[in-house]
Amino acid sequence: MKREIAITQPDYLVEDWPGKYQVFSWLEYVITVPNPIFLVTTRKANGAPNANLSSWGLLLGEQGQYSSLLALLDNSHTYANILREGEWCVGFPAFETYPECFATIRHNAPDDDEITQAGFTLEAAQTVSAPRIAECSVSLECRLAWHRPLYESSPWHLFVGRITHLAMDEAAMAPDPVTRLQALELMYNVRSTVDPRTGAQFGPNSLGLLSRVEKIFPG
Incomplete structure (x- = not known):
């Protein structure tokens, strides 16, 4: 049976870490639609590589305007770096690199090389000065088109960047979508x-992998 749910946060909901439902809406944990994980790479003011593990973003756009959209907190290194440099790279890591992905969270001091110290390999981009991550099988180079707060006074800001270059591993170019997704x-x-209904919480966060791809249209 489908239930109607008011979007107002109920009083009986208890945070399991301070500020959880200020940084994220409680509905994020009710709806639970998985988002793909990616790494946003930039350079800090001192030139050190920066990496931001994220899942709030998407790819969209028409001919000649294909773009990446990011949601970033205004107190993050990545937010400041993009405002200063006007560019970034997006990389899609494979499941086998999840330890390195989460290591980027720990190595976030101003002088840290957040890519190599996490165990990844730096790779030069072709059209921007932001670094790429060699282990990401798909890398997108992006130049800032516009940004704005999600809502007035929101700490979350939306950034849209036009994709200026693409690099892909050959395995990720397989014409069969099943083979391609298995490679990615x-x-x-x-x-x-x-x-x-009750405020009961079940966690922590998990990593999901595609387990099934169906070809529903005739080839």
Whole structure:
């Protein structure tokens, strides 16, 4: 049976870490639609490589305007770096690199090389000065087109960048979509969940992988 759910956060909901439902909407944990995980790479003011593990973003756009959209907190290194440099790279890591992906979170001091210290390999981009990550089988180079706060006074800001160059591993170019997705081994961020009826929480966050691809149209 489908239930109607008010979007107002209920009083009985308890945070399992301070500020959880200020940084994220409680509905993020009710709806729990997985998003693909990616790495946003930039350079800090001192030139050190920066890496931001994220799952809030998407790819969109028409001919000649294919773009990446990011949602970034205004107190993050990546936010400041993009405003200063006007460019970034997006890389899609495979599941086997998840330890390195999460290591980028720990290595976030101003002088840290967040890519190599996490165990990844730096790779030069072709059209921007932001670094790429060699282990990402798909790398997109992006130049800032526009940005704005999600809402007035929101700490979350939307950034859209036109994709200026693309690099892909040959295995990720397989014409068969099943073979291609198996080669990519993309990870998805599966949030911990909240029962909106009771406030009961189940977690922590998990990593999801595609387990099935169906070809529903004739070839």
